[in-house]
Amino acid sequence: MAYQALYRQYRPACFRDMVGQEHIVQALRNQVASGRIGHAYLFCGSRGTGKTSAAKIFARAVNCLNPQDGDVCGECASCKRLAAAEVLDIIEMDAASNSKVEDARDLLETVKYPPNESRYKVYIIDEIHEFSDKAFNALLKTLEEPPEHAIFILATTDPQKLPNTILSRCQRYDFARIPVPQIVKRLRLVCDAAKREADDEALNHIARAAEGGMRDALSMLDMCMSYDGKVDTARVQEVLGTNDRAFLFRFAEAVEREDAAALLGAVDELIRDGRDPAIFAREVAQHMRALMMAKACPDELPGLLDVTQETANDYVRQAEDFSPTRLMSVMDLFMGAETALRYASSPRLYLETAALKACLRTGEEDTAALKDRIADLEKKLRGLQDALDAGQYVVAVQAPNTSAAKEPAKKAAKPARQDAAPVEIPREETASGKSSDAVWKELLDKVKRVQPGTFAFLSQGRFDGCAGGVYRWHPSSGSDSSVAYVMKAKELLEQLLTEISGAPSHFEAAAAAAPAASGVSQLQQFRDIFGAENVIEQ
Numbered sequence: 001m002a003y004q005a006l007y008r009q010y011r012p013a014c015f016r017d018m019v020g021q022e023h024i025v026q027a028l029r030n031q032v033a034s035g036r037i038g039h040a041y042l043f044c045g046s047r048g049t050g051k052t053s054a055a056k057i058f059a060r061a062v063n064c065l066n067p068q069d070g071d072v073c074g075e076c077a078s079c080k081r082l083a084a085a086e087v088l089d090i091i092e093m094d095a096a097s098n099s100k101v102e103d104a105r106d107l108l109e110t111v112k113y114p115p116n117e118s119r120y121k122v123y124i125i126d127e128i129h130e131f132s133d134k135a136f137n138a139l140l141k142t143l144e145e146p147p148e149h150a151i152f153i154l155a156t157t158d159p160q161k162l163p164n165t166i167l168s169r170c171q172r173y174d175f176a177r178i179p180v181p182q183i184v185k186r187l188r189l190v191c192d193a194a195k196r197e198a199d200d201e202a203l204n205h206i207a208r209a210a211e212g213g214m215r216d217a218l219s220m221l222d223m224c225m226s227y228d229g230k231v232d233t234a235r236v237q238e239v240l241g242t243n244d245r246a247f248l249f250r251f252a253e254a255v256e257r258e259d260a261a262a263l264l265g266a267v268d269e270l271i272r273d274g275r276d277p278a279i280f281a282r283e284v285a286q287h288m289r290a291l292m293m294a295k296a297c298p299d300e301l302p303g304l305l306d307v308t309q310e311t312a313n314d315y316v317r318q319a320e321d322f323s324p325t326r327l328m329s330v331m332d333l334f335m336g337a338e339t340a341l342r343y344a345s346s347p348r349l350y351l352e353t354a355a356l357k358a359c360l361r362t363g364e365e366d367t368a369a370l371k372d373r374i375a376d377l378e379k380k381l382r383g384l385q386d387a388l389d390a391g392q393y394v395v396a397v398q399a400p401n402t403s404a405a406k407e408p409a410k411k412a413a414k415p416a417r418q419d420a421a422p423v424e425i426p427r428e429e430t431a432s433g434k435s436s437d438a439v440w441k442e443l444l445d446k447v448k449r450v451q452p453g454t455f456a457f458l459s460q461g462r463f464d465g466c467a468g469g470v471y472r473w474h475p476s477s478g479s480d481s482s483v484a485y486v487m488k489a490k491e492l493l494e495q496l497l498t499e500i501s502g503a504p505s506h507f508e509a510a511a512a513a514a515p516a517a518s519g520v521s522q523l524q525q526f527r528d529i530f531g532a533e534n535v536i537e538q
């Protein structure tokens with residue numbers, strides 16, 4: 001007998017056997033049991049979440065002569081005929097390879113003929129989003145006046161590509177990613193049935209890599225089982241190779257440990273696997289972005305990244321090992337590398353260099369930490385200045401000079417330097433009576449809800465105050481990409497600021513500081529802040 005892939009062998013034959021999607025299964029069973037069956041269904045969800053399996057079972061259940069609580073009985077004449085595929089009353093079509101209008105017309109031409117032996121003729125069209133506009137139009141005509149005996153089940157991973165006219169005529173069901181424990185349970189069952197030994201950890205690893213898709217999980221297990229012996233973690237890692245989220249986690253871990261040997265080994269593995277270094281660089285940058293989001297909004301992570309709770313937990317855990325500045329600098333590094341790699345004559349060498357740069361900190365982070373501390377100091381100085389202005393203290397301070405300071409010192413002692421002036425960051429009251437700090441805080445709360453990515457960047461920089469309705473924000477660690485990212489949301493930010501403060505408001509991002517590598521400008525920055533005479537060049 002020819003070998004049958006595991007996911008075919010273990011495709012559920014009835015609703016009772018389905019893993020996950022309990023709500024959808026229940027709703028479909030209720031419809032069968034009550035006989036209130038629609039003409040058009042839309043099953044959405046990522047690959048391997050059970051859309052096609054549910055469609056096939058539903059097609060048999062509506063025709064079952066003796067349904068059990070809305071599930072197929074598996075015993076009646078109809079169940080037996082349909083299971084043996086003896087009749088052509090369940091018609092399956094893959095829209096990806098039949099996307100033209102002629103294909104759709106050929107199929108729809110048959111709709112008007114009644115079923116051969118069953119009650120309903122069920123059309124299952126997979127990857128429906130691949131249909132051409134004309135094909136959709138042809139389908140729409142049928143859906144507008146479907147014959148009593150016809151049921152359409154449209155399955156797609158991409159519902160947003162469907163015209164509204166189609167969407168509005170379908171009962172929609174969204175298939176969620178299947179949780180890891182449920183996948184593990186199923187994998188265990190398969191191993192037991194095949195009398196194969198398997199580690200819990202190995203099955204867990206497969207389930208995580210499958211990212212909520214049962215079909216992928218079974219295919220991976222299939223590959224692992226094609227080798228003799230026990231299915232263990234080493235075997236799984238070998239089979240999954242570098243095409244796996246776990247590989248990115250290991251890569252990031254090596255970056256965190258500054259383990260150059262491990263990173264070079266990983267690059268070697270990638271190249272041997274024939275993977276594109278540019279795509280990998282992008283994946284690393286995306287991984288770092290995910291870690292930043294895990295820091296900023298851990299609770300919303302599964303929805304934001306479209307991952308299972310387990311994967312979200314992995315991100316949150318790994319994010320703890322990194323400082324925001326480090327994440328940002330590694331992300332910048334690999335984003336730059338992605339572009340450069342497309343034109344690099346030796347991509348391997350370039351990727352290795354990027355990996356080494358990521359693990360050999362060039363003091364960049366220390367500088368960034370120093371800058372953070374300077375920002376802190378500036379804030380304290382501002383507080384002191386306010387206290388002085390309010391007449392609470394009379395202290396002679398040598399005030400620092402920053403670009404924001406234009407007015408000469410008022411009550412402060414005469415500055416030692418001609419150009420020195422107190423920091424004068426305005427903290428004006430807004431039309432709504434809120435302080436600009438309060439407005440900023442409210443803004444962050446709102447942005448967190450609507451654009452968590454923007455929030456992640458905003459919260460890692462600092463608020464520089466508001467003057468004349470212009471709210472100023474300063475990125476952390478001189479990251480150009482964070483400015484670019486945040487400025488994409490400028491319009492939204494200004495709209496929110498205007499709403500919150502009750503007066504027309506604008507948003508400005510300070511230009512990113514010069515990279516730490518250019519020592520001259522850094523020195524200048526220190527001179528600007530502390531006064532030239534206080535900075536001694538070593």
Ligand SMILES: [Zn+2]
Pocket residue numbers: 063064065066067072073074075076077078079
């Ligand atoms: Zn039956």
